[in-house]
Amino acid sequence: MTSTRPATGSVAATRSEAETRLLRPFAVLALVASGAITAFGLAWWLLPDSNPYTAPGSRSLANALLEPTQFAAVVVATGAVGLLLAGVALSRGALRRRAPLVAGAAAVLAATVIVVLGDAGTITFAGYLFGFSAVVAGVLTTAVLIVRAPRLGVPLLLLLLALLGVAVSWAGLTWDGVTTFLVRFGSGLVDNALPILVSAASVTAVLAWTVVAVVAGRTTREVRAFESWLVRHRRTVTVLAALGPLPYAIVRASWLTPWPLFAPAQGELSPAVLATGLMLGSGAAAACVLTLGLIMRWGRVFPRWMPRLGGRPVPARLAVVPGLAAATIITISAVPVFVLSLGADSLIEVIVFDLVLPLWFWGPMLALAVWAYAAERRGERREIGASAAVGRADADGA
Incomplete structure (x- = not known):
């Protein structure tokens, strides 16, 4: 009688091959990011004036504690260790013989990059880009919904028109304010091209090393047990992650009321500043919704109203990669933003x-929520693959 159960050894081998295929591109990404970090460190060592971390307002913890030359040396060392570890991770049999070493070293290196290169400007740049994208995406989504799903689109349009009306008539938003913001936004991106490039390299390094740590760590019983716990509690973890941007969204929404919170004085709340705040608040609200998508049906299947994609499965990487990138940006900014907050006048402030x-809560919690989503989707694929294997075995037996 032919067994319909796949051999345990073949399943383990297949799982190991899948993890190796996942590890390699992120190890290559870590190699490239580590090379960039090394190059930046060497440039700042030889040309100290080119170091953007010496500018006022930069709050890298390592930069605050070290002299410029020492800081540059630490950056070079961090990048060099990354290059070495990437070589180990890319070597043959890395997951079989050196998995615990690779996992531990990658986790330590990700934390080191956060301490050495974490900067408050990272979340600022990302917040402006995401907020602007959220506004554009919201307008486009509303337009599509009006045509393909009027029951959703028309109420959403009325809500947006009501908010716009309040922003214009009550809060004082003007077209000149919007255009002034856009001009400042564009010029700011150009003027800060180097810090943005450094932030991109540091975020890429932390993201890549985090994924390498998780993939290599899954070879250990402890990490697999923790991952199983995450999947069981994914709804709670995801809801907690969605709460992260909510306070900021509420604060910015209050600018549309007679009781604006954390706003400039009434005479200083110019239309351009108002446009900036509302855009950032829109980004925070979008972040809440997208995070909840990790446990909603539309996080697995595209809604029917979406042209061409409606009803199709959502590729897991379409949610995992942006989610991990966002979690990395938030986490890498948490320490410097906390350091900035210490400049307040009182402990209450x-x-x-x-x-x-x-950020100290939101970033790590979002990373855990994305990890739980990825693990659950991976489990679904394994179940489908196992069912297909059983079906083929039954057919062969027949």
Whole structure:
């Protein structure tokens, strides 16, 4: 009688091959990012004036504690260790013989990059880009919904028109304010091209090393047990992650009321500043919704109203990669933003600031929510693959 159960050895081998295929591109990404970090460190060592971390307002913890030359040396060392570890991760049999070493070293290196290159400007750049994208995406989504799903689109259009009306008539938003913001936004991206490039390299390094740590760590019983716990509690973890940007969204929404929170004085709340705040608040609200998508049906199957894609499965990487990138950006900015908050006049103000913008909580929690989503989707694929294997075995037996 032919067994319909796949051999345990073949399943383990297939799983190991899948993890190796996942590890390699992120190890290559870590190699490239580590090379960029090494190059930046060497440039700052030879040309100290080119170091953007010496500019006022930069709050890298390592930069605050070290002299410029020492800081540059630490950056070079961090990049060099990354290059070495990437070589180990890319070697043959890395997951079989050196998996615990690779996992531990990658986790330590990701934390080191956060301490050495974490900068408050990272979340600022990302917040502006995401907020602007959220506004554009919201307008396009509303337009599509009006045509393909009027029951959703028309109420959403009325809500947006009502918010726009309040922003214009009550809060004082003007077209000149919007255009002034856009001009400042574009010029700011150009003027800060080098810091943005450094932030991109550091975020890429942390993201890549985090994924390498998780993939290599899954070869250990402890990490697999933790991953199983995450999947069981994914709804709670995801809801907690969605709460991260909510206080900031509420604060910015209050600018449309007679009681604006954390806003400039009434005479200083110009239309351009108002446009900036509302855009950032829109990004925070979009972040809440997208995070909840990790446990909603539309996070697995595209809604029917979406042209061409409606009804099709959502590729897991379409949610995992942006989600991990966002979690990395938030986490890498958490320490420097906390350091900035210490400049407040009182302990109460420090606590309030870190509750309104809880990067220290939001970033790690979002990373866990994305990890749980990825693990669950991977489990679904395994079940489908096992069912297909059983079906083929039954057919062969017949």
